[in-house]
Amino acid sequence: MAEQQHVVNKDGEVDLNKVDNTIERMDAGRKDEILQSFDEFKSYLNKRIAIGESIGLGEEQLAKVAQKVAGYLAANEEPRNREEKVLQELWKVGTEEEQHKLAHLLVKLAQAAD
Template sequence: MSNLNPEQAVNNMSNEDKEQILASFNQFKSFLGDKVEKAENMGFSDEAIAKAAEKLADQLAKHQEPKNREEKVLNELWDSAEGEEKSAIARALVRMVQKEA
């Protein structure tokens, strides 16, 4: 979520980095948690962080194949969701990693 431009951040990552992050759901949560913590430390609001998480999830859904069962479930939920439902999923993911921090 560097500079809250998740599309650019995902596009700039090497395939090897993407594979490593998506190798396990715990690694994905750790990556997301790190980005959320950095955004919080930079003073971004919860709403801005959730919007960035939504954009990141959209990019992943469009350009990355799920690597494990958890990611497959999230991908199917994301593909089935519309508008506010996607926002709710993104906010829930952010809260999940905040609680684990």
């Protein structure tokens, strides 16, 4: 999949510096579709997590990517529903450690979306 080629380097390590670029390249219409519904957002994350797991990413690597994505969304996207608003508010008041824990929880939440 094209997204993993941009974020995961040839050694299978996640390049967190490329996460923002990958998000910014996403088609605006598709981004709106994903973020419009919280269920769609969880489903999208679930699929991306499954891809990450299939190429050998562990829970910590997945959480680091989720933390980077959540930070990007909190800084650059307006919440489109109540759930996203709550997540954004929690993100903004949390310390970096708390944000990392929240990222782990987001990964678990998305994994449970099956």
